[in-house]
Amino acid sequence: MIRDHISVWNNCLSIIKKTIEAQPFKTWFEPIKPVNLEKDVLTIQVPNKFFYEWLEENYVDVIKKAIKTELGFRGTLNYQITVENHRQVGSPDFRQKKTGQTDDATEPVLNPFAIPGIRKFKVESQLNPGYTFDTFVEGECNRFPGSAGMAIAKKPGGTAFNPLIVYGDVGLGKTHLAHAVGNEITKRNQDKQVLYVTTEKFTNQVIQAIKANSVNDFMNFYQMIDVLIVDDIQFLSNRPKTQEIFFNIFNQLHQAGKQIILTSDRAPKDLVEVEDRLISRFKWGLVADLKAPDFGTRMKILDKKLEGENLSLAPEIKEYICTHIKSNIRELEGVVISLVAQSTLNRREIDMKLVREVIRQFVSMVEKEVSVESIKHLVAKHFNMPVEKLHSKTRLREVVMARQLSMYLAKNYTNSSLKSIGDSFGGRDHSTVIHSLKAVQDLMDTDLIFKDNVTALVKKVKTTLVNK
Ligand code: ADP
Numbered sequence: 001m002i003r004d005h006i007s008v009w010n011n012c013l014s015i016i017k018k019t020i021e022a023q024p025f026k027t028w029f030e031p032i033k034p035v036n037l038e039k040d041v042l043t044i045q046v047p048n049k050f051f052y053e054w055l056e057e058n059y060v061d062v063i064k065k066a067i068k069t070e071l072g073f074r075g076t077l078n079y080q081i082t083v084e085n086h087r088q089v090g091s092p093d094f095r096q097k098k099t100g101q102t103d104d105a106t107e108p109v110l111n112p113f114a115i116p117g118i119r120k121f122k123v124e125s126q127l128n129p130g131y132t133f134d135t136f137v138e139g140e141c142n143r144f145p146g147s148a149g150m151a152i153a154k155k156p157g158g159t160a161f162n163p164l165i166v167y168g169d170v171g172l173g174k175t176h177l178a179h180a181v182g183n184e185i186t187k188r189n190q191d192k193q194v195l196y197v198t199t200e201k202f203t204n205q206v207i208q209a210i211k212a213n214s215v216n217d218f219m220n221f222y223q224m225i226d227v228l229i230v231d232d233i234q235f236l237s238n239r240p241k242t243q244e245i246f247f248n249i250f251n252q253l254h255q256a257g258k259q260i261i262l263t264s265d266r267a268p269k270d271l272v273e274v275e276d277r278l279i280s281r282f283k284w285g286l287v288a289d290l291k292a293p294d295f296g297t298r299m300k301i302l303d304k305k306l307e308g309e310n311l312s313l314a315p316e317i318k319e320y321i322c323t324h325i326k327s328n329i330r331e332l333e334g335v336v337i338s339l340v341a342q343s344t345l346n347r348r349e350i351d352m353k354l355v356r357e358v359i360r361q362f363v364s365m366v367e368k369e370v371s372v373e374s375i376k377h378l379v380a381k382h383f384n385m386p387v388e389k390l391h392s393k394t395r396l397r398e399v400v401m402a403r404q405l406s407m408y409l410a411k412n413y414t415n416s417s418l419k420s421i422g423d424s425f426g427g428r429d430h431s432t433v434i435h436s437l438k439a440v441q442d443l444m445d446t447d448l449i450f451k452d453n454v455t456a457l458v459k460k461v462k463t464t465l466v467n468k
């Protein structure tokens with residue numbers, strides 16, 4: 001059977017004809033011309049934009065049903081509009097025009113991936129309204145990514161920073177900055193459809209879409225987004241299907257001049273188990289890293305957080321806090337929250353003594369001075385195996401797990417680099433360590449018993465630190 005645009009459209013018409021009155025059929029469907037069929041995308045030509053909008057408003061269900069019946073669940077309809085005798089092929093550059101603007105011959109046409117009925121639907125941005133540029137303290141450590149973010153906010157999709165990739169260690173403000181850009185764009189232009197999604201959530205959506213046989217709808221949904229923010233793309237690692245779908249969405253949005261903002265806990269080149277073609281795309285735009293804040297910036301951030309909590313502290317107390325909490329802004333915030341809790345709930349005055357106590361809890365957890373060796377001993381003892389086993393080449397599941405877990409703890413509770421952690425486990429390279437961190441994270445998400453083991457070990461590591 002030959003399947004061309006004419007026969008497909010004729011079949012659609014016979015389906016549609018059965019469900020609507022003769023007169024509207026004549027008015028709204030007879031003037032339509034099928035122009036192209038490529039894969040599962042049928043392109044039809046309608047006389048003008050109003051015509052198209054009318055179809056979408058009134059006949060979307062009928063059209064959708066006919067298309068799906070003819071072309072299967074992947075079937076998509078693309079409109080082409082004739083503008084003052086100029087025929088234009090659907091261009092992904094379509095921007096909704098403001099009312100009052102006059103039509104001109106170069107008016108771009110509709111998004112070729114538009115599926116009837118989906119285009120007009122407003123997507124919740126999922127942005128956190130508290131993460132703005134106003135609450136984001138600027139310092140040497142974040143000036144570069146911060147100003148790139150601001151430039152993007154002023155002209156989403158219109159700068160060379162596409163994608164913008166913000167990377168940096170945990171707690172340095174990647175998520176905050178990404179939201180700030182999104183919020184700023186929304187503030188400047190309500191029409192821009194911004195969407196924030198974590199890589200975890202995106203992955204789950206992909207899994208659901210595959211299960212429900214609706215990958216195509218899923219991809220179409222993402223086509224409507226003007227500014228896509230994907231947080232923590234390091235979690236794309238080892239997820240080939242998610243990567244494939246993300247790759248397609250990325251390409252379509254990028255081609256359409258839509259803005260993409262990504263965050264990662266490492267530079268693109270250090271992403272492991274992520275396809276090269278994706279990594280090379282990531283390098284198209286701007287890769288900017290957030291560094292640990294210097295003392296002055298920490299003081300400014302602390303002031304901001306105190307202001308937010310309506311709390312004021314003596315200068316020497318602030319200085320003490322910023323001297324001790326060095327590399328993670330989330331922890332700086334944690335200290336403030338603890339202090340607020342202590343002073344309001346327990347009605348304690350915030351003096352040096354209290355601050356020392358609070359910091360001690362934090363610093364003991366975070367000031368990474370436990371050694372990799374002591375972690376290995378703790379883990380080996382916990383699982384009742386000789387320490388040397390952790391270095392061995394064995395693939396025994398429990399040994400592999402204990403080793404991965406040790407690496408995970410070493411990364412989180414020492415200052416050792418990935419490379420030196422690898423070295424201290426029988427000369428493994430840094431990508432093995434990254435893989436282990438991911439494996440532990442995945443297992444914690446799925447295996448409750450394993451998670452209990454991790455929690456117990458973390459407690460032991462912290463106790464070691466406190467008793468130091
Ligand atoms: P990451 O995503 O890099 O792990 P987050 O963006 O979650 O870090 O930041 C951790 C916390 O520190 C957040 O509550 C955020 O508001 C705060 N924070 C980070 N950077 C700044 C900054 N420059 N100014 C004010 N607060 C910040």
Ligand code: MG
Nearest residue numbers: 174175176231
């Ligand atoms: Mg984050």
